[in-house]
Amino acid sequence: xxxxxxxxxxxxxxxxxxxxxxxxxxxxxxxxxxxxxxxxxxxxxxxxxxxxxxxxxxxxxxxxxxx
Amino acid sequence: xxxxxxxxxxxxxxxxxxxxxxxxxxxxxxxxxxxxxxxxxxxxxxxxxxxxxxxxxxxxxxxxxxxxxxxxxxxxxxxxxxxxxxxxxxxxxxxxxxxxxxxxxxxxxxxxxxxxxxxxxxxxxxxxxxxxxxxxxxxxxxxxxxxxxxxxxxxxxxxxxxxxxxxxxxx
Numbered sequence: 001x002x003x004x005x006x007x008x009x010x011x012x013x014x015x016x017x018x019x020x021x022x023x024x025x026x027x028x029x030x031x032x033x034x035x036x037x038x039x040x041x042x043x044x045x046x047x048x049x050x051x052x053x054x055x056x057x058x059x060x061x062x063x064x065x066x067x
Numbered sequence: 068x069x070x071x072x073x074x075x076x077x078x079x080x081x082x083x084x085x086x087x088x089x090x091x092x093x094x095x096x097x098x099x100x101x102x103x104x105x106x107x108x109x110x111x112x113x114x115x116x117x118x119x120x121x122x123x124x125x126x127x128x129x130x131x132x133x134x135x136x137x138x139x140x141x142x143x144x145x146x147x148x149x150x151x152x153x154x155x156x157x158x159x160x161x162x163x164x165x166x167x168x169x170x171x172x173x174x175x176x177x178x179x180x181x182x183x184x185x186x187x188x189x190x191x192x193x194x195x196x197x198x199x200x201x202x203x204x205x206x207x208x209x210x211x212x213x214x215x216x217x218x219x220x221x222x223x224x225x226x227x228x229x230x231x232x233x234x235x236x237x238x
Contacts, residue, residue, distance in 0.1 A: 015237040019226050028221045046238070 007052065011045055018042075074238065078230040085226015089219045094169035096215055100210040101135050102174070106181075111198045113190060120186055121146040142170065149171040157182030177203045180234055 018041035025034035105127055112123035121143045128139035141160035147153060161178055181200040186194070 010235060010238065014232065017228055017232045017235060021225070021232070024221055024224050024228065028217055030221075041232075 007048065011048065014041055014045055077152040077234050081230030081233070082227045085223045088119050088222045089168050092215045092219050096208055098134065098169055098210040099204060100175065101131060101212055103134055103155055105131055105205050106197055106201055110194055113193055130234045134164055150163065152188040157185060174204065177207070
């Protein structure tokens, strides 16, 4: 359980920092950089979440389906 | 514990990089202003006191602050010590000092072109060339001030935030 909470905090942290970066870059008119930063943050988090969901599916498979 | 120390190091390093970049941005208008006052003094030396060029450069070096004073010092030294033209001496000493200033390519070209005219005309057309260079530098200064207002804060917060992001990603 401890690991899961860690990962939630990590995602939240990345979200906050990326949001800040986006606003800062947006304010000075570097819209394209802001969008790239947001996109990369999103992709990184997507990978994290994908591995966790993969874990979940493996567990479901091992509980309900044949090995 | 070690992880924490590493995280602090990363954040401190990126923050320092951000502050250094913003110092570079705020240094540029100041140095452009210095450059302008140097050219004005040079004009006064040429027009009113008829000083020879190496003497004028030496006086300017004494008046000005660090990066520009080394430039005029080197220029005066080259004029006296070596067998060279004013144009070459001006350009080589400009190149030598340019790395240690916060100034950019545009200013370099302006100063280089000014060096090509230096000492080749009578006093009045020399004065006109100085005026022309001053107006070019004025334009660059306005640009530099605009860039400073726009990017100074951004660079600072960008340094800190990118450090934070790096720490979170690596943790």
